Amino acid sequence: MYRLDKLCVTEMTVEHMIRPLGNDCILPRFGWKIQCDARNVRQTAYRLVISSEAEIVADTGKILSDQRIEVTVAGLKPEPMTRYQAALTVWDNQGHAASSETVFETGRMCVPFTGSSGGAAWYGGNQGRKRQVPLDPQNRWVNDQSFTLSTGCSCWKREGTL
Numbered sequence: 001m002y003r004l005d006k007l008c009v010t011e012m013t014v015e016h017m018i019r020p021l022g023n024d025c026i027l028p029r030f031g032w033k034i035q036c037d038a039r040n041v042r043q044t045a046y047r048l049v050i051s052s053e054a055e056i057v058a059d060t061g062k063i064l065s066d067q068r069i070e071v072t073v074a075g076l077k078p079e080p081m082t083r084y085q086a087a088l089t090v091w092d093n094q095g096h097a098a099s100s101e102t103v104f105e106t107g108r109m110c111v112p113f114t115g116s117s118g119g120a121a122w123y124g125g126n127q128g129r130k131r132q133v134p135l136d137p138q139n140r141w142v143n144d145q146s147f148t149l150s151t152g153c154s155c156w157k158r159e160g161t162l
Helices: none
Strands: 008-014 030-035 043-052 055-059 083-092 097-105 141-148 154-158
Touching: 008 083, 008 097, 030 083
Parallel strands: none
Antiparallel strands: 008 030, 043 055, 043 083, 083 097, 141 154
8 A cells, every 4th residue: 555654734724714815813823734644743843934025024933833723923013905925834743844835915904995085985875865665564664864874864764663
């Protein structure tokens, strides 16, 4: 029977997702699985290197640990709307090493939306028109006169509710 005793890293994740886009986490957590056909193989160390545009932004160095889930990288301060590459190397108790890479992109991370008008705008709405709501005896909606939005739009509520 043919056996492959090579150590492999599989399913490298960031925030429990493979290659996530729009990640807003300020301290991303990494995870991975190792696979080997040999018996009694376990991870003894890892190293994570995070880079952006070929520049290293964080490096754990070789850490003696068997941790493979929710691993954080000290010194990593992700910037909004940035693409990062994560390179991982793991070592096992047999002296073998294996590597894997993944990418992730950060989202807006609380950066406000701006535009030529200085913010978002509503298009359309109820300007001078009455909204037609079908009347259903089991599920009746009424115009809530006690509450109006600053834009002048009407608010609707289910009859008999607050």
